[in-house]
Amino acid sequence: MRYLVKSLKYFVALCVLCGALVWLNISTSGSGMLSTSEVISLYFSTWNGWAMVAAVVLLSATYPFFGFIRRYVDGDVVRNRQQVLAAMEMMGYSLVRECDGVLYFRANLLQRITTLFEDEIKVCQAGDKIELSGLRRAVVRTSIRLDGYIVNSAYTNE
Numbered sequence: 001m002r003y004l005v006k007s008l009k010y011f012v013a014l015c016v017l018c019g020a021l022v023w024l025n026i027s028t029s030g031s032g033m034l035s036t037s038e039v040i041s042l043y044f045s046t047w048n049g050w051a052m053v054a055a056v057v058l059l060s061a062t063y064p065f066f067g068f069i070r071r072y073v074d075g076d077v078v079r080n081r082q083q084v085l086a087a088m089e090m091m092g093y094s095l096v097r098e099c100d101g102v103l104y105f106r107a108n109l110l111q112r113i114t115t116l117f118e119d120e121i122k123v124c125q126a127g128d129k130i131e132l133s134g135l136r137r138a139v140v141r142t143s144i145r146l147d148g149y150i151v152n153s154a155y156t157n158e
Helices: 002-028 036-043 047-066 081-090 109-114 136-157
Strands: 068-074 093-099 102-107 121-126 129-135
Touching (some): 002 036, 102 109, 129 136
Antiparallel strands (some): 102 121, 121 129
């Protein structure tokens, strides 16, 4: 169900983006001879217009699959809690809730809007590693920073 909701969010966002691009094209093309409805019908009477629709549908259907990941960092959530909180704060995330040893972080408002409110990063223990899961870009950047914090704390504690 969450996959479907994410896909629908991205579908709407991509439709708005494509609509803005079509509007920009119409308003700057200088062809005053065609009305807006004629230009839009012209878009969908060609293969390129339908290819754009297919691309929007395909991207919105597959983005939740490749846009969200899990990354693992050597460490322990309890022992390295300070480093986890510092790394998340440095990336603009704050702890919103914690239950059963799982930490949930959310971004600031501007970042939440730009990620269509799909900004949650879940941090939990997975064996002997810390698992971060969420939006690909945010998880990759945060995991690299967290790994550096944990390695640096190990050197300073020696």
